[in-house]
Amino acid sequence: MLKTIRRILAVLCFVAVTLLFLDFTGTLHHWIGWTARVQFFPAVLAANFIVIAALVLLTLVFGRIYCSVICPLGVMQDLISWLHGKRKKNRFTYSKEMKWLRYPVLLVFIIAFALGAGAALTLLEPYGTYGMIATNLFQPIYQWCNNGLAAIAGHYESYAFYSVDVWIKSTTALALSAGLFVVIGILAWRGGRTYCNTICPVGTLLSFLSRFSLLKVRIDNDKCIKCGLCTRNCKSSCINHEDGTVDHSRCVTCGNCITKCKKDAIYYGRPRKSSVNAATSSPSKIEGAGGSMTTPEKISNNSSELVVDKPKETIDKGKRAFLIGTGTAVATIALAQAQKKVDGGLAAIEEKEMPKRKNPITPPGSVSARNMARHCTACQLCVAECPNQVLVPSGDMLTLMQPMMTYERGYCRPECTRCSQVCPTGAIKPITLEEKSSLQIGYAVWAHFLCIPTRDKDKDGKPISCGNCANHCPTGAITMVPLEDGNEESPMVPSINRAKCIGCGNCEYVCPARPAAAIHVEGLEDHRTI
Secondary structure (H helix, E strand, C coil): CHHHHHHHHHHHHHHHHHHHHHCCCCCCHHHHCHHHHCCHHHHHHCCCHHHHHHHHHHHHHHCCHHHHHHCHHHHHHHHHHHHHHCCCCCCCCCCCCCHHHHHHHHHHHHHHHHHCCHHHHHHHCHHHHHHHHHHHHHHHHHHHHHHHHHHHHHHCCCCCCCCCCCCCCCHHHHHHHHHHHHHHHHHHHHHCCHHHHHCCHHHHHHHHHHCCCCCEEEECCCCCCCCCHHHHCCCCCCEECCCCEECCCCCCCCCHHHHHCCCCCEEEECCCHHHHHHHHCCCCEEEECCEEEEHHHHHHHHCHHHCCCCCCCCCCHHHHHHHHHHHHHHHHHHHHHCCCCEECCCEECCCCCCCCCCCCECCCCCCEHHHHHHHCCCCCHHHHHCCCCCEEECCCHHHCCCEEECCCCCCCCCCCCHHHHHCCCCCCCCCCHHHHHCEEEEEEEECCCCCHHHHCECCCCCECCCCHHHHHCCCCCEEEEECCCCCCCCCEEEEECCCCCCCCCHHHHHCCCCCCCCEEEEEEEEEEEC
């Protein structure tokens, strides 16, 4: 029953969190957005003391239930390990705690958090890691499937689905996400919860509390016959059947050992009096009418059916297929994005280059670049949810995979505040539409040598007029003025009032100059209200 309940809750939480990253309509967050806010480290960053207290209490009562039910990265590892378990039974062995690895990793994580080093947090925090994988690997596949259904439905004149633009937001993010997925997948395929109990800092932190949990997985030494089935099915490698102990700091209360035990010798709960007495006495001798003998000898002579032979090493074709499938999926994504877009099938559209900004642009509500760097876990939920396609993962080492804004595919619409509504960590604070319309996140900069009126001429040798930036500016911060005062034939060029510019990027988006826009937005270190 314990295992069944845990699996049902884990699947529900995993599906809900995953759908948050896959959903491009923005409708699901209203119902299941809380699943992102109950993650441990995002709650710490958001100073959500109610969630933190609840998770601490949950761990002190039930053990590391968080790792096996709530954490999406942990459940993903369980799914991968479960697939391998279908082919290879009883494959785990007991191993000692790797203190030399897990505690230094936790120390590095704490130091990085104190210093605001986002890159270290990105690579170690479990929720953020899963978010990167879901956004950069799972979401494009989901969108392609949606577009396939939309094409089929359109053939039958049904509009139950609609196509969306599938694009790779960052090759660096794609490569890093694929690498993390492969590494964590291999560890889970081979060793179950190896990643959780050696690298994950949240797992290590909760392990301190789980040692004192009220309910634990325990061994009744009166009933235990040392068959080893519990050890061979423990994906945390924390059960030593030989001396009848469980390392509760690594146990994630999955219930596998309980269902495999044929003698009801392992259970979940408070300690039994009989097992306590047996633990204090010597279990090595069993007295009987025929004399005494050691427990292992009795098992081998009278309980041969319980002796489990060590499985022979074979070539693991499942792992090979898993890796090949992953590589194929990544290659397919990259290949699809390499195809050129065409205008009506007649001419190739030249992609606009991303400008080299002196200061990156952080989303409205992030307050400042410093606040973003200190509070963002790079889960990329805001990137996945952005309907305007202006948020992309950063490739800078100091803000690795954290969101930044760019305007090649759209602009930050004044009527949209979705990123501030979905952020679970407080890196992007909730703002209203009124606040966003007066919030300055950057300012426009004009490059005269790229501007079409100063660069291009028509067949008569006259400057080509444009004015797209001024026509589309929502705040009226851009006006067209003569390049040369007093010259009637002087081309009209944009003049920018920085006091009115909010940095929405509409001017940069609509600028027809190629390969780079003649007007671009520079980010502000600290946002301000105008």
